[in-house]
Amino acid sequence: VQMEVIIEEEDVDDESEIDDPQKEDDPQKEDDPQKEDEPEEEGDQEEQEGKGLTVGIIVGIIVGALAIVAVIIIIIIVAFILSKKKSKNEARSDGSQMIAHDFPIENTSINITEQQHQQIRHINTLREQPYIIPSSSSLNNSSSSSSNPNFVTSWKMSDFEKIKKIGKGAFGTVWKMKEIKSQRIVAIKEVDYDLDEEKQKFHKEVSVMRDVYHVLQQASQQQSSSSSSSSSSQSSDSQPPFIHVVEPLGFFLNEDEDKAYLVLEYCEYGDLRQYIQNMKNAGTQISEAKAFELIKQITLALIQLHMNGIIHGGYIKPENILLTKDFQVKLSDFGLARKLQEGRGCTTNQGGTKYYLAPEILLGQSSRGKRTQTIATDIWSFGIMMFELLAQKHPFFDDNDMDLSPFEIYNSIIDQEPAELPDHYSNNLKKLIRQMLIKDATRRITAEAILEDHDVAVIKQKN
Secondary structure: HHHHHHHHHHHHHHHHHHHOOOOOHHHHHHHHHHHHHHHHHHHHHHHHHHHHHHHHHHHHHHHHHHHHHHHHHHHHHHHHHHHHHHHHHHHHHOOOOOHHHHHHHHOOOOOOOOHHHHHHHHHHHHHHOOOOOOOOOHHHOOOOOOOOOEEEEEOHHEEEEEEEEEEEEEEEEEEEEEEEEOEEEEEEEEOOOOOOHHHHHHHHHHHHHHHHHHHHHHHHHHHHHHHHHHHHOOOEEEOOOOEEEEOOEEEEEEEOEEEEEEEEEEEOOOOHHHHHHHHHHHHHOHHHHHHHHHHHHHHHHHHHHHOOOOOOOOOHHHHHHHEEOOOOOOOHHHHHOOHHHHOOOOOOOOOHHHHOOOOHHHHOOOOOOOOOOOOHOOOOOOOHHHHHHHHHOOOOOOHHHOOOOOOHHHHHHOOOOOOOOOOOHHHHHHHHHHHHOOOOOOOOOOOHHHHOOOHHHOOOOOO
């Protein structure tokens, strides 16, 4: 009986547990069901925080990389600028690279007088300083201390017979005419004479040409006199050395038509540009012997300038090399004619001048806006011309590149190497041209060294 009672009590307990299922569940869970979702929400939050941290790391890496790239670019730019400055300073550091009035004349074979020193200084002053325009009434009586007494300022257009037009460009128009009284054939450059700037530049050109020619004329006569006295075999028959500059004969104005006219000696074979174009039109090329003859002629012309303290100044180009009937070279346009029309909105590279400027001049223009004219500058322009004579194209540009911006011209000349010359020319000729086009002015070949080249030296010098 006792055992049965115990069993019954256990059964009752079991039944009570079955009848009360809430005892198996947490009563607080039913009262607050959000408690069940808390762990899941905490996990999502941790996951989001992890993603945010990853994005932050990626952004930081990108920003850091961009900063590194920016620093590298800045370093490259600074290095480039410093290298350009170094090249420019090296070009300026050479003691032989002097402006015109500092040229060591005492080391030359010609004794320059104090009067000629003054004339040379006057030439350089005219290049830089403003020029006072003379009044019309004073033109006939005006004369430079260095002027040719045969220089005429009383001419008028009726004194000439017009033959034909022989040139036209930004500088004006050039006519072949006959001076009626003397029957002499002359070249007359006609330019606008309206704006004050045009007037100033015209009178500057006239003054510079007169002074340059007179300096060379005096030196030539002095050299001839010295040679005659030192040699008994030479007598009064000896002639002064050839003057490689076009002789200015006079000028006159037509103020009613706002025109000015510069009268020059006439060179029968025209300019080197015409010579090159004629060969191009005919499908022919210059012979090597003729090329060396021209090299010698132009070199002698440059030496004649340099020995007398004059630098053409980076304006040498085919249009400024004139050829006489004896195929002798005459230089013209000493850096002023190219600017005559700037008052009418023309650019400074008119007539292709910038295509012949040396690297050291372009570097000087980009950094200081001022040309650093040197003796080596003329040799560079000489090399460009000779390349054109041989290849009938520019060493750095094609024919369709003649309208490039100054920036494009600068980059091509500074950064590119010149093209190759035609294969049929000798290695010695090609080497000589390459030496003229060395970009480092301190290493560029000199005019004297060009004359010492064997193929140049054997050319008989014309008197």
